[in-house]
Amino acid sequence: YMEQIVQALNEIKNVIEGDRFTVVMSGILAVTPIILTIITIWLSVRMDKQSKKLQKELADRDQKNQTRSCVLDIYNTYLSAFHMTGQATGNISEIFVSDQSYFKWALEVEENSKNIMSAYNRAKLMLKDEDLINELKKGFEAFSILNGSVKSYIFSGLPTQTIQNAWNQFSVVHPQIQRGDYYALYMDRVLGEEFKALCNNSYTENIQQQIEVFIGIVGCDSFDEKFKYYVKIDY
Secondary structure (H helix, E strand, O other): OHHHHHHHHHHHHHHHHOHHHHHHHHHHHHHHHHHHHHHHHHHHHHHHHHHHHHHHHHHHHHHHHHHHHHHHHHHHHHHHHHHHHHHHOOOHHHHOOOHHHHHHHHHHHHHHHHHHHHHHHHHHHHOOOHHHHHHHHHHHHHHHHHHHHHHHHHHOOHHHHHHHHHHHHHHHHOOOOOOOOHHHHHHOHHHHHHHHHHOOOHHHHHHHHHHHHHHHHHOOHHHHHHHHHHHOOOO
16 A cells, blocks of 8 residues: 555656646636636626515515505594594584584584595505495595585574574573573583483484494494505514
8 A cells, every 4th residue: 555655646746746737727727717707796696686685675665664654544534533423423412502512523523524535535546456445435425425514504504593592492491590501501411411402403413314324334344354454564
């Protein structure tokens, strides 16, 4: 074995000392820049693809977040109107017991009506979801009818006339209660209910019915279901 090892070492020595080593090294040195260039290009292309992929993922995430935020705003607009009408339902005649109370409530109805119209129009511009748009349209139309009925009743002057007539009748039965003394009505529930009944009429009953229509649309589980696709959070 020693002879074989010595022979191998001598061959390596001859290669190093001869032209063969020079040729091999020259070839390696000539090819190395090309290999390095290929590797550099490959790495650059790979990094560029990864960068574009990451940018797309970030852009998609930002778009989803923006869409989620806008859809939540639309949902909350309808929910705010739902909450407002929910507080009023069953108490419409109570709202119309004084000019101050029904005027304040009418302003709230008008404000919510404008917000719903804006939310509905935004949804039509943003989303290609026929089911959701139709659901929003039903709520929008129902609230628009409600707002129109409230304004029509107030502008007719009938609420003020109804209140005056109510006080006229109430004062005959309860002369001890000063006309316009709402605090006394508030303190005595029985008297308050009696006066409220005098302020009830077909107009207030119609407004109550329209409130129930709107609540039936927005308060239904199917209304919420239409929004879940856009507001769900993926983990």
